[in-house]
Amino acid sequence: MPTTDAAGSRAPGTAAPAERCPGCRSALVVHERFPTWCPSCEWNLLPPEPAAEHRTPRQQRRAERAERREEALRRDVRARSEQVFKLVSEGGSDLQDGTTAAAYALAGVVHLVSLTLLLLGLGLVAGLLLPGWPGRIVGVILLAVAFQLRPRLGRPARDGVLTRAAAPTLYELVDRICEAVGAPKVDSIAVDGEWNASFGVLGLRRHRQLTIGMPLWTVLSPQQRVALLAHEVGHCVNGDHRRGLWTGSALNTLVEWYRLTVPDRTRLQEGPVGLIVTIAYALANRVLWVLNRAVRRLVLLMNRLWLRSGQAAEYRADLLSVRLTSVADTRGMLTALLHRPTFETVLHRQRTVPRRRPAAGRPAAPDLWQSLAEAVRTVPPLETERRLRVAGRLDSAVDSSHPPTHLRLRMLTAVPAEQHRHPVVLDSGRSALVEAELAGRRERIAVDLL
Ligand SMILES: [Zn+2]
Ligand SMILES: [Zn+2]
Numbered sequence: 012m013p014t015t016d017a018a019g020s021r022a023p024g025t026a027a028p029a030e031r032c033p034g035c036r037s038a039l040v041v042h043e044r045f046p047t048w049c050p051s052c053e054w055n056l057l058p059p060e061p062a063a064e065h066r067t068p069r070q071q072r073r074a075e076r077a078e079r080r081e082e083a084l085r086r087d088v089r090a091r092s093e094q095v096f097k098l099v100s101e102g103g104s105d106l107q108d109g110t111t112a113a114a115y116a117l118a119g120v121v122h123l124v125s126l127t128l129l130l131l132g133l134g135l136v137a138g139l140l141l142p143g144w145p146g147r148i149v150g151v152i153l154l155a156v157a158f159q160l161r162p163r164l165g166r167p168a169r170d171g172v173l174t175r176a177a178a179p180t181l182y183e184l185v186d187r188i189c190e191a192v193g194a195p196k197v198d199s200i201a202v203d204g205e206w207n208a209s210f211g212v213l214g215l216r217r218h219r220q221l222t223i224g225m226p227l228w229t230v231l232s233p234q235q236r237v238a239l240l241a242h243e244v245g246h247c248v249n250g251d252h253r254r255g256l257w258t259g260s261a262l263n264t265l266v267e268w269y270r271l272t273v274p275d276r277t278r279l280q281e282g283p284v285g286l287i288v289t290i291a292y293a294l295a296n297r298v299l300w301v302l303n304r305a306v307r308r309l310v311l312l313m314n315r316l317w318l319r320s321g322q323a324a325e326y327r328a329d330l331l332s333v334r335l336t337s338v339a340d341t342r343g344m345l346t347a348l349l350h351r352p353t354f355e356t357v358l359h360r361q362r363t364v365p366r367r368r369p370a371a372g373r374p375a376a377p378d379l380w381q382s383l384a385e386a387v388r389t390v391p392p393l394e395t396e397r398r399l400r401v402a403g404r405l406d407s408a409v410d411s412s413h414p415p416t417h418l419r420l421r422m423l424t425a426v427p428a429e430q431h432r433h434p435v436v437l438d439s440g441r442s443a444l445v446e447a448e449l450a451g452r453r454e455r456i457a458v459d460l461l
């Protein structure tokens with residue numbers, strides 16, 4: 012019977028025996044590098060769970076309960092995602108509904124709590140509310156907490172930033188895309204080692220930074236790169252409120268609340284302590300646990316309130332990509348996002364094989380980028396399909412900011428294409444210039460990754 016890595020055990024060159032799906036008896040296609048699964052009945056779609064370490068019955072029950080809760084959440088998010096898909100594909104424009112207003116209000120409550128803590132702390136330290144030193148000590152503690160909870164506006168990355176002078180062709184391309192989608196120009200472009208790309212408006216000065224992940228960029232064709240950039244800068248014009256000053260910083264503060272209230276389970280294992288300390292400790296942990304649960308609920312609620320407008324914004328950004336390139340290019344770009352596992356495999360392989368000594372004058376790095384491009388190019392369609400379905404199945408309930416990829420792909424064709432007025436073309440000449448401008452970063456990132 013085939014297992015998840017059926018291939019490894021078979022001697023190279025031997026023909027695969029005609030394997031049949033144990034679920035529905037249809038013929039299976041076996042591919043050496045990838046798990047065998049059945050597209051008809053989804054047998055073996057998800058790799059088998061690793062055997063759990065020994066658990067007491069109580070731990071077992073708790074784990075099962077947690078798993079059920081998680082699954083219920085996923086189901087809920089899936090149902091809502093389908094709903095948003097339906098609304099957007101039917102041209103629903105009225106997506107600024109009550110939930111968006113509620114999200115703003117919730118953000119307001121979060122900021123109000125921070126402000127109250129700050130004022131209380133100041134009042135206590137100044138001795139206005141409670142005379143004497145105990146009040147002042149409490150005040151200092153409150154100020155420290157208020158400082159932790161301050162609105163965080165993010166900070167533009169300094170590492171890996173390309174200046175306009177160093178990458179004129181890339182900036183010119185991004186400027187053209189910004190103009191085509193009606194967005195203001197970006198202030199800086201950073202290049203990092205992520206399987207991703209992102210856009211942020213950061214800091215008090217609201218610095219507009221575009222970040223390009225070199226690994227993802229490497230496996231895209233020139234027009235898919237344009238589609239990727241169009242999606243990212245499209246976030247400025249697609250009515251995405253999650254990134255706003257008011258709500259974005261509130262969400263960051265909530266995450267900070269969550270971090271601050273995680274109960275500490277380590278202390279008591281360190282050694283014998285007095286009874287009173289033990290009791291106080293258990294009590295404090297209990298209070299933290301309750302707070303932590305409550306904050307988790309708030310984060311989930313915030314995500315739930317954002318889901319509709321956030322996912323609709325993502326679809327709009329994808330449709331901007333289509334407008335500037337084509338359905339095929341945008342589809343190619345979205346599909347590439349699924350291949351992070353291939354990137355991780357290539358990285359792992361390159362890190363573990365004994366490194367060949369770089370020949371004199373030749374950098375060791377290009378190996379990584381060539382292997383990566385080759386590995387992604389040779390992922391068979393059946394494996395791409397598997398990854399697509401797995402993503403749909405396991406989409407995290409907590410980060411539902413992006414619609415599942417299969418829905419994003421479906422949306423590309425569900426909405427009647429507008430006239431392609433001015434598709435932005437990255438011709439081979441300019442593409443080569445951009446690559447030359449990125450060469451330095453490419454090498455640096457390869458060294459950092461390996
Ligand atoms: Zn089957
Ligand atoms: Zn996006």
